Amino acid sequence: MEELYRRIDADPEFHALSRRRSRLSWALTAVVAFSFYSWIFVIAFKPAWFAQALGPETVLTVGVAAGIGVIVLAVTLTGVYIWQANQYFDAQNRKIVAHAQNEPQT
Amino acid sequence: MPKMNLRLSSALPLSLLTPAASAATPVNTSGVAISFFLLFVCTTLGITWWAARRTVTTRDFYAAGGNITGLQNGLAIAGDFMSAASFLGVSGLIFGFGFDGLIYAVGGLAGWPMVLFLLSERLKNLGKYTFADAVSLRLAATPIRCLAASGSLVAVVLYLIGQMVGAGKLIEVLFGLNYSIAVGAVGALMIVYVCFGGMIATTWVQIIKAVLLLSGATLVTFLVLQRFGFSFEALFRAAISEHPRQDAIMAPGALVHDPLSVISLATATMFGTAGLPHILMRFFTVPNAREARRSVFFASAFIGYFYLLTFIIGFGAIALVAGKPDFLDAAGKLIGGDNMAAIHLARAAGGELLLGFMSAVCFATILAVVSGLTLSGASAISHDLYANVFRPGASEQEVVKVSRIATIVLGLVSVSLALLFESQNVAYMVLLAFAVGASVNFPLLFLAMYWSRLTTTGALTGGVAGLLTAVGFIVLGPTVWVEVLGHAAPIVPYKYPALFAMAVSFTGSIVVSLLDRSPRAARERAAFRDQYIRSQTGLGSEGATPH
Numbered sequence: 001m002e003e004l005y006r007r008i009d010a011d012p013e014f015h016a017l018s019r020r021r022s023r024l025s026w027a028l029t030a031v032v033a034f035s036f037y038s039w040i041f042v043i044a045f046k047p048a049w050f051a052q053a054l055g056p057e058t059v060l061t062v063g064v065a066a067g068i069g070v071i072v073l074a075v076t077l078t079g080v081y082i083w084q085a086n087q088y089f090d091a092q093n094r095k096i097v098a099h100a101q102n103e104p105q106t
Numbered sequence: 107m108p109k110m111n112l113r114l115s116s117a118l119p120l121s122l123l124t125p126a127a128s129a130a131t132p133v134n135t136s137g138v139a140i141s142f143f144l145l146f147v148c149t150t151l152g153i154t155w156w157a158a159r160r161t162v163t164t165r166d167f168y169a170a171g172g173n174i175t176g177l178q179n180g181l182a183i184a185g186d187f188m189s190a191a192s193f194l195g196v197s198g199l200i201f202g203f204g205f206d207g208l209i210y211a212v213g214g215l216a217g218w219p220m221v222l223f224l225l226s227e228r229l230k231n232l233g234k235y236t237f238a239d240a241v242s243l244r245l246a247a248t249p250i251r252c253l254a255a256s257g258s259l260v261a262v263v264l265y266l267i268g269q270m271v272g273a274g275k276l277i278e279v280l281f282g283l284n285y286s287i288a289v290g291a292v293g294a295l296m297i298v299y300v301c302f303g304g305m306i307a308t309t310w311v312q313i314i315k316a317v318l319l320l321s322g323a324t325l326v327t328f329l330v331l332q333r334f335g336f337s338f339e340a341l342f343r344a345a346i347s348e349h350p351r352q353d354a355i356m357a358p359g360a361l362v363h364d365p366l367s368v369i370s371l372a373t374a375t376m377f378g379t380a381g382l383p384h385i386l387m388r389f390f391t392v393p394n395a396r397e398a399r400r401s402v403f404f405a406s407a408f409i410g411y412f413y414l415l416t417f418i419i420g421f422g423a424i425a426l427v428a429g430k431p432d433f434l435d436a437a438g439k440l441i442g443g444d445n446m447a448a449i450h451l452a453r454a455a456g457g458e459l460l461l462g463f464m465s466a467v468c469f470a471t472i473l474a475v476v477s478g479l480t481l482s483g484a485s486a487i488s489h490d491l492y493a494n495v496f497r498p499g500a501s502e503q504e505v506v507k508v509s510r511i512a513t514i515v516l517g518l519v520s521v522s523l524a525l526l527f528e529s530q531n532v533a534y535m536v537l538l539a540f541a542v543g544a545s546v547n548f549p550l551l552f553l554a555m556y557w558s559r560l561t562t563t564g565a566l567t568g569g570v571a572g573l574l575t576a577v578g579f580i581v582l583g584p585t586v587w588v589e590v591l592g593h594a595a596p597i598v599p600y601k602y603p604a605l606f607a608m609a610v611s612f613t614g615s616i617v618v619s620l621l622d623r624s625p626r627a628a629r630e631r632a633a634f635r636d637q638y639i640r641s642q643t644g645l646g647s648e649g650a651t652p653h
Contacts, residue, residue, distance in 0.1 A: 001646050009639060014642070028223050036216040043209065047359075050205075051356070059353065070215075071414065078222050079403060081222060
C-alpha cells in the first residue's frame with residue numbers, strides 16, 4: 001500500500017484531479033454558504049427588504065421567494081456536483097489507481 | 107419581542123414539542139391511529155426478526171454489512187433528519203408565526219450540500235464504522251478516539267433525552283396515553299430494534315418511516331392545494347385573512363432583535379448537522395464513496411421537498427384550521443398546542459382516516475429517530491471505546507455482545523432520564539447537542555481530513571475547549587441560568603453557543619498544532635500524505651473490500 005501511495009503521489013494526473021475536485025467542492029460550498037448567509041443577514045439586519053411583495057398582483061413576499069430559492073439552489077447544486085463527479089472524477093480516479101497498480105516495480 | 111425568540115429557540119429540534127404540548131387533552135383517541143400504528147410496529151418487528159438473522163459480525167451490526175444502496179441510504183438519512191420536531195415543530199411555527207418558521211427549514215437544508223461537497227466521500231474512504239475511525243487514522247488513536255467518542259456520546263445522550271421527553275408529551279397528546287407508559291413503550295421498542303436488528307433494522311425502520319412521512323405529507327399538501335384550486339396565491343391570501351398578524355406572516359418577524367443570535371443559530375443548524383454522529387455513521391452503510399455521494403444527493407432532495415411541503419402545510423393550517431371552533435379548546439387555543447397544527451390539518455383536509463394515519467406516522471417517526479441515536483451511542487461505546495481503547499484484541503462476537511449490552515444500558519438510561527426530566531424544559535439539552543456537534547465533532551473531522559498540520563495535542567486542546575465553551579455558554583446563558591436555575595439575568599447573554607464554541611475549537615486546534623514541535627507531531631504531519639491519497643482515491647478503504 002505504501003508503495004502504491006508513493007506512486008500515486010508521483011503521478012501529476014492525481015494532483016490535477018485533486019485540484020479540480022477541490023476547486024469544484026469549494027466553489028459550490030462558497031455559493032451555498034454565501035446564499036444562505038445572505039438570506040440570514042437580511043433577516044438579521046434588514047428585515048424590511050424581505051417584507052415587500054413580489055409584485056402588485058401578489059401577496060408573495062421577496063423573503064419567502066428568496067428562502068424557497070435557497071432551498072431549490074442547494075438541492076440543484078448537489079445535483080451539479082453529482083453530475084460532475086459521475087461524469088469525470090470517477091473515471092479519472094479509476095484510471096489513476098489502475099495506472100499505479102499496473103506500473104512495473106521500480 | 108423576546109417571547110418569540112424563546113419559542114424559536116426551543117424549536118431547534120424536538121423539545122419544541124415540550125412546552126406547548128403539556129396540556130394533555132388528547133387530539134385523537136380513535137381506533138384508526140392505533141390500528142395504523144400497530145401495523146407499523148408489527149411490520150418493523152418482522153423486519154427486525156429478519157435483520158437479526160443477518161446480524162452476525164460487527165460490520166453487520168454497525169454498517170448493515172455495507173449493503174445499503176445510495177437511494178436507500180438517502181431515504182434513511184432524510185428520515186434521521188425529518189424528526190417529529192422538523193415536521194410538527196416547523197409546521198407549528200409557521201402556523202403561529204408565518205415566515206419565521208422558514209428559517210428552520212432553510213437552515214436545516216443548507217448544511218447538506220456542504221456535507222456532500224466536503225465530507226461524505228472522504229469520510230467513507232477513511233472510516234470503517236464511526237467518524238472516530240476517520241479522525242484517528244494518523245493521530246494518536248487512544249486519546250483521539252476518547253475525544254470523538256465523548257463528543258458523540260454527549261451529543262447522542264442529550265439529543266436522545268430531548269427526543270424522549272418530547273415523544274412522551276407528544277404521544278400523551280396524540281393518543282391520550284400516560285407519559286410514563288409512552289416513554290417506556292418508545293424505549294422498549296427502540297431497544298428491540300437496535301439490540302437485535304442492529305444497523306440493518308435501524309436503517310429499514312428509518313426508510314419505511316421516511317416513505318410514510320413523505321407520502322402522508324404529500325397527500326395532506328395535495329388535499330390542501332386542491333381546496334384552493336392549486337393556487338398558491340389563493341392559499342396565501344386565505345392564510346393572511348385568517349391569521350391575527352395578517353400580512354406580517356409573509357415577512358421576517360421578531361427573531362431579529364439580536365442579529366448575532368440569528369447568525370449563531372444559523373451556524374448551529376448548518377454545522378451541527380455535519381457533526382451529529384448518528385448521521386455521520388450512515389455513510390459507512392454503503393459500499394463505496396460513489397454511493398455515499400449519491401446518498402447525500404437523495405437525502406438533500408428529499409429533505410428539500412419535505413420542507414417545501416411543511417411550509418405549505420403550515421400555511422394550509424392557518425387557512426383551514428385557525429379560527430375553526432372544531433379545533434380550538436375553551437380558551438380559543440389550538441387543541442394540544444400549535445405543534446398539533448399539521449395533525450389538525452390532516453383531519454380538516456382528509457377526515458378521520460388521514461388524521462389516524464398522520465398520528466401513527468408521527469409515532470413511527472419518533473421511534474425511528476431514537477433508534478438511530480441509540481445505535482450511534484452504542485457504537486461509540488462498543489466500537490470506539492471498548493474495541494479500540496480498552497480491549498484492542500476483542501473478538502467480533504465479544505464486540506457485538508458489548509454493543510447489545512450498550513444498547514440496553516443506553517435505552518434504560520434515556521428512559522430513566524426522560525422520566526426524571528418530565529416536567530423540565532429540556533430545550534437546552536437539544537441546543538447543546540447541536541452545539542457539541544458543531545464545535546467538537548465537526549472541527550475535529552474537518553481539520554483531520556483537510557489540514558495536514560493538525561496534531562493530536564492540537565485536536566485535543568481544540569476539542570476540549572470547544573466542549574467547555576459550549577457547556578459553559580449553555581449553563582451560564584439564558585436557557586439554564588435563567589430559565590432552569592431561576593437567576594434574574596444570564597451571565598452570558600447569548601442563547602446559541604455554536605458560533606462562539608466553534609470559533610474557540612478551531613482556534614485552539616490550529617494554534618496548539620502550530621506550536622506543537624514534538625516528534626509525534628512530526629510523524630503525524632508526515633502521515634497526512636497517505637491519508638490524503640486514501641481519502642481521494644479510496645485505496646485501502648475498509649469498506650471497499652469486505653472481510
